[in-house]
Amino acid sequence: MKVDINKTGMKKAVSRILGFGVLAAALGVASVPAQANDLSVIKANKVIRIALDLGTPPFGTKDATMKPIGSDVETAELLAKDLGVKMELVPTTGANRVPFLLTNKADLVVASFSITPERQKVVDFSVPYAAIQAVVGAPKSMNIKTLKDLVGKTVISTRGTTNDQAITKQALPGTHILRFDDDATSITAVISGQGDIFATAPALLQGINQKDPKKQMETKIVLSQAMLGVGLAKGNTELKAWVDNWVRANLKNGKLNAIYQKYHGAPLPESVTSAGK
Template sequence: MNTFKASIKSGIKYAAAAVLGLVCLAQSVSADTLSDIRQRKKIVIAIDLGSPPFGMTDDKLQPYGSDVSAAKMLAKDLGVEMEIIQVTGPNRVPFLLTNKADIVIASFSITPERAKVINFSVPYSASESVVGAERSMQIKSLADLAGKRVGVVRGNLQDTLLTPIVPKGTILVRYDDDSTNAAALLSGQVDAIGTAKELVTTTARKNPGRNIETKFSVKVVPHGIGVRKEDTALLAWINSWVVTNMKNGNLAKSYEAAAGAPLPDLSQYLPK
């Protein structure tokens, strides 16, 4: 079993324990973030609002997207108000570790590297990492990236996935967020981008004259809610909440409403 699958299965076992009663056990701790959230009646959630369809802003600068919907549901079920703090791919972990946010719901792909410093909930969402470009660009596989400029978000999942596997001669150009990465493709600064399939679809829809399309898939990776290692009670509550809302279909509905496509099957990650 590779380290990625091992980390996911470890999370599943933790979730199962949560469903069976870990919530009560963890809440015996006298001081924890879950108690603090309930006492202040507000949860601070870090969301990437430059990563459609997971997080975006409308013409009135109001946040929306599948992650925003999930965050609203979570806060409502916890019985508290929600405050959004905006993050980008590279600063999701630092904002969590420096207590600027209680949790992170930001198309946060579960990776072994990140799992070393934070905990992830049971997967509540997922994205397919792809390479996207204009239809006229002759790209069908990794080999075709040789000699091409490919944009990625610095330190993000696609950067991690593509860096060790792109062919010699590929130039990876790193940007700070998904919006800038997509803009680089539209302006011709790069020949292609490594990003989530959902972002390619959104970019194509907003720019119909550019004929942006997915060229090939790199990997499908589940998303988890990020929580600090010491916040065991909070993680237990979130795991139980995710399992409930995956089984009743609420999270799948919010994803499909934002993405315009069904949520990838995550049943293998749920406790039996």
């Protein structure tokens, strides 16, 4: 599949999702065919390249021995095992998930990748395998109940995520948003005191509390809830069909729910599990 982002609709979609800098880079390779690996190629190579974000606990992180762990990591490992191929882990960040698919640096993205209409214009998604909330979190002692309470305050956010998109769209004038390139850096910023308010997912608030119990971070405002899908390049019909069937089967047999509950401390919402029925 050739990445043709000269078309007006595609160019606008990529611009909104990736930002001007990444769009320029994509335009630089637009004349080079970015043929994504389909199912037959992956099986022949006996390797599937899966992009994972190891800076978003509990979806992806590293343990004390630097081994990748997390719900997305185990999901990707199970997928590769069931496909009968070796998994090649491709480290990514929130901002790089779409570009990695457009430039064929990864066959799949399993990185808390929310399914949104904007992203669906340039990449494909599997049926949902998990869900995530976008929330505004802050220490328990802070009196924050509505978006009005954020005016005049600094909100830390991770660039390229649906959390960032949600707070950017909903924040009232006078709210200062301080963005970092990945969740690991954002978490460090909160812990180090660069800001007490964090637009993120509930699980990452728990991660901050584990690192620094004095923070007592809690959800103050729920911005949105999004479905997570496995991302893949457009045109990979056989691969998408296989992944869709795999997700449905593993929702039905409970394996994906077990992985999610292991790391998030709660079962998958019914809106996700119903896809396996």
